Amino acid sequence: xxxxxxxxxxxxxxxxxxxxxxxxxxxxxxxxxxxxxxxxxxxxxxxxxxxxxxxxxxxxxxxxxxxxxxxxxxxxxxxxxxxxxxxxxxxxxxxxxxxxxxxxxxxxxxxxxxxxxxxxxxxxxxxxxxxxxxxxxxxxxxxxxxxxxxxxxxxxxxxxxxxxxxxxxxxxxxxxxxxxxxxxxxxxxxxxxxxxxxxxxxxxxxxxxxxxxxxxxxxxxxxxxxxxxxxxxxxxxxxxxxxxxx
Amino acid sequence: xxxxxxxxxxxxxxxxxxxxxxxxxxxxxxxxxxxxxxxxxxxxxxxxxxxxxxxxxxxxxxxxxxxxxxxxxxxxxxxxxxxxxxxxxxxxxxxxxxxxxxxxxxxxxxxxxxxxxxxxxxxxxxxxxxxxxxxxxxxxxxxxxxxxxxxxxxxxxxxxxxxxxxxxxxxxxxxxxxxxxxxxxxxxxxxxxxxxxxxxxxxxxxxxxxxxxxxxxxxxxx
Numbered sequence: 001x002x003x004x005x006x007x008x009x010x011x012x013x014x015x016x017x018x019x020x021x022x023x024x025x026x027x028x029x030x031x032x033x034x035x036x037x038x039x040x041x042x043x044x045x046x047x048x049x050x051x052x053x054x055x056x057x058x059x060x061x062x063x064x065x066x067x068x069x070x071x072x073x074x075x076x077x078x079x080x081x082x083x084x085x086x087x088x089x090x091x092x093x094x095x096x097x098x099x100x101x102x103x104x105x106x107x108x109x110x111x112x113x114x115x116x117x118x119x120x121x122x123x124x125x126x127x128x129x130x131x132x133x134x135x136x137x138x139x140x141x142x143x144x145x146x147x148x149x150x151x152x153x154x155x156x157x158x159x160x161x162x163x164x165x166x167x168x169x170x171x172x173x174x175x176x177x178x179x180x181x182x183x184x185x186x187x188x189x190x191x192x193x194x195x196x197x198x199x200x201x202x203x204x205x206x207x208x209x210x211x212x213x214x215x216x217x218x219x220x221x222x223x224x225x226x227x228x229x230x231x232x233x234x235x236x237x238x239x240x241x242x243x244x245x246x
Numbered sequence: 247x248x249x250x251x252x253x254x255x256x257x258x259x260x261x262x263x264x265x266x267x268x269x270x271x272x273x274x275x276x277x278x279x280x281x282x283x284x285x286x287x288x289x290x291x292x293x294x295x296x297x298x299x300x301x302x303x304x305x306x307x308x309x310x311x312x313x314x315x316x317x318x319x320x321x322x323x324x325x326x327x328x329x330x331x332x333x334x335x336x337x338x339x340x341x342x343x344x345x346x347x348x349x350x351x352x353x354x355x356x357x358x359x360x361x362x363x364x365x366x367x368x369x370x371x372x373x374x375x376x377x378x379x380x381x382x383x384x385x386x387x388x389x390x391x392x393x394x395x396x397x398x399x400x401x402x403x404x405x406x407x408x409x410x411x412x413x414x415x416x417x418x419x420x421x422x423x424x425x426x427x428x429x430x431x432x433x434x435x436x437x438x439x440x441x442x443x444x445x446x447x448x449x450x451x452x453x454x455x456x457x458x459x460x461x462x463x464x465x466x467x468x
Contacts, residue, residue, distance in 0.1 A: 168394065
């Protein structure tokens, strides 16, 4: 039985993926612009101000998607790490190492936007609250992966070392989360959950979801570009690179 | 298999006996760190006692980290690591033996030194007992995690600050629960819960780290 469809096999080959990513790029850019455009207009202009937080709540349209992405990118990275270790697929190695700087940026964005929101709302930029702390540790984990990747000269060896670190970190993230939660918490509970009705008005919710999707497509686009660069560099001796860049 | 484990353990212990500075240095480092914290505070400042759990935990962690950079390096340079991989025994078992030796040589002395430093920082006897228990459970977990990280960087010419950057975020739960247990004891609360969590972390490290470290070493040798 063929568990993995044929097209997926072909996509894992560097030249095929390179061509696919080139074709996908304009679509990704377009969808990202549409989603972010609607999200920003809907969130910053159309949605009513919050009854408690006033206009200040609007930072969630950047903060919450960035925080979601920081975890989502880590999951993608750990998934790619598992694929890279088990099947030794070059493309997965490139995905894994390309995820780390993007994920670090999302995490930093979530932290900074959260701090800017925290000053007027909580009266302080930083507090050693559980979610803030686990997000900060997540940032350190990302930086560790990037640092390790840059320290090892051989790209394949570097990617596999990063893969091991990413998987160990992935196991560690929930432990970090619950340990600091148990340690201290001030952050508000989640407003949007899958189960039950979210405690947020629809006029505020739709732009937020649009922003989240837009951040995701942006991530995919940025990831594709980084992976393309990495592939070009790794395969620079191969004829397909010359054809692709001619 | 037990024989192979014991052989690795015996070799490590013999090496440590011949290079005394290896196990003496972390102890001196630990004592100096605690002393400097006390010197940095006003004499007999009350906050020093409050901060003592975290000072003693982080100090022990840094002291252990200092020497774990070398745990696989010498073996990698002189070819012992290749020999370990040629042996018919599972490498994870041999790695576990090496790290167990590291705990005996570095972790255990640090655990035994901590009460003395705790006394110096004004801890009560019952708090010191919890401190020792927490380090007894936490140090092996720290050493295992640091061993994994040093396996990742084993082939590199200079690691510098990379090892701490890799290890510190990974061990943050152990620090939370370890220092948390001591703080709980300090404020007269039961310290069992964080100690159980530390035990759980240790079990997880014991199961996972030898395998991950063996994979990292194999990758470094490829």
